[in-house]
Amino acid sequence: MTKIVCDTRWIGPDEAGRFAREILARLGACKPLSLKTPLGGAWDALRIRRALKAARPDVYFSPGCSPPLGRPVPFVFTLHDLCLLRLSGEAMLGQRFHYRHVVRAAVRKAFRVLTVTEYSRQEIMRWTGVGPTRLVAVGCGVAPAFSPQGVRHSAPYPYLFFGGARRARENLPRLLAALKKSALDVQVRLVLAGKQDKAVGKLVFRAGVGERVAFAGDVPADQLPAWYRGAAAVIMPSLADGCPLTVLESMACGTPVLTSQTGALGEVAGDAALTVEPTDVESIAAGLRRIVEDQSLAQDLRRRGLERARAFTWDRVAQRIRGILDEAAGP
Numbered sequence: 001m002t003k004i005v006c007d008t009r010w011i012g013p014d015e016a017g018r019f020a021r022e023i024l025a026r027l028g029a030c031k032p033l034s035l036k037t038p039l040g041g042a043w044d045a046l047r048i049r050r051a052l053k054a055a056r057p058d059v060y061f062s063p064g065c066s067p068p069l070g071r072p073v074p075f076v077f078t079l080h081d082l083c084l085l086r087l088s089g090e091a092m093l094g095q096r097f098h099y100r101h102v103v104r105a106a107v108r109k110a111f112r113v114l115t116v117t118e119y120s121r122q123e124i125m126r127w128t129g130v131g132p133t134r135l136v137a138v139g140c141g142v143a144p145a146f147s148p149q150g151v152r153h154s155a156p157y158p159y160l161f162f163g164g165a166r167r168a169r170e171n172l173p174r175l176l177a178a179l180k181k182s183a184l185d186v187q188v189r190l191v192l193a194g195k196q197d198k199a200v201g202k203l204v205f206r207a208g209v210g211e212r213v214a215f216a217g218d219v220p221a222d223q224l225p226a227w228y229r230g231a232a233a234v235i236m237p238s239l240a241d242g243c244p245l246t247v248l249e250s251m252a253c254g255t256p257v258l259t260s261q262t263g264a265l266g267e268v269a270g271d272a273a274l275t276v277e278p279t280d281v282e283s284i285a286a287g288l289r290r291i292v293e294d295q296s297l298a299q300d301l302r303r304r305g306l307e308r309a310r311a312f313t314w315d316r317v318a319q320r321i322r323g324i325l326d327e328a329a330g331p
Contacts, residue, residue: 002329005057008032010064013221015243020063026318045069058329067106074328078114081242111328117264120242141314148254153230159191161231176207178284228253233291237278244268251305272308
């Protein structure tokens with residue numbers, strides 16, 4: 001039997017963490033990497049190398065971007081996107097150095113590098129110059145908890161749910177400006193996942209939408225389906241995002257989705273979401289008006305979203321990854 005060591009430190013509540021949880025749960029015999037140190041940092045790749053030399057597995061697999069230094073054993077790792085390099089404000093200098101000098105070298109040494117969309121695959125190919133066979137777009141899936149049946153979050157107003165983080169890629173300043181421009185019914189609120197902090201408070205104040213925005217607080221992963229089901233729509237006009245689980249999970253809950261027409265999100269959404277130009281405030285504002293006011297469109301998006309989401313299964317993704325790992329381990 002193939003001896004696989006996996007980096008379980010990636011398991012968590014965010015999209016990359018949910019990807020890690022779903023895949024590792026389906027891989028079968030997979031021994032955790034014996035590291036208790038946090039992910040990232042200048043020395044993480046060296047620590048992984050040392051741990052692998054001690055464990056001597058047939059293959060090492062990371063469901064996130066944590067490759068070893070060099071090539072101590074055959075390895076496969078996951079690179080969801082290059083947002084840390086593409087967008088200012090996404091990464092500190094040390095993170096950018098790590099990507100350019102450790103991750104890029106690791107892409108060239110890995111047996112395979114996984115990503116979840118063809119958009120990201122092409123982007124990584126251009127960045128690294130590696131051939132197309134080295135990079136594999138394995139897709140992603142939807143957990144059974146994300147379905148139209150179940151608890152619906154109840155609020156005293158109709159709400160649009162924004163589940164993104166407050167990073168530059170999530171495009172929150174333009175979304176707030178679009179909310180102001182949209183002139184939606186004053187009863188409709190934009191609900192932001194997470195707690196209100198000083199930085200977001202300033203953005204809301206400057207946009208002049210203080211009475212139109214509410215905060216959900218920290219939403220545990222197991223409560224996300226209820227928030228999606230209760231929303232009039234899920235809003236995700238990101239500038240860039242390589243892990244499009246929020247779009248798929250919202251569709252699987254039967255909720256209309258507004259998202260970006262470009263990049264990985266547009267690729268996954270297809271014609272099952274209302275797509276907008278994420279750099280154009282007027283485009284986002286028009287999209288907000290349509291998805292709230294056009295009930296015929298909203299119903300059509302619910303139907304198409306449910307159908308689209310059924311095509312994405314974690315079992316299929318995990319089966320493909322398992323085949324790659326067995327191939328990497330050799331005969």
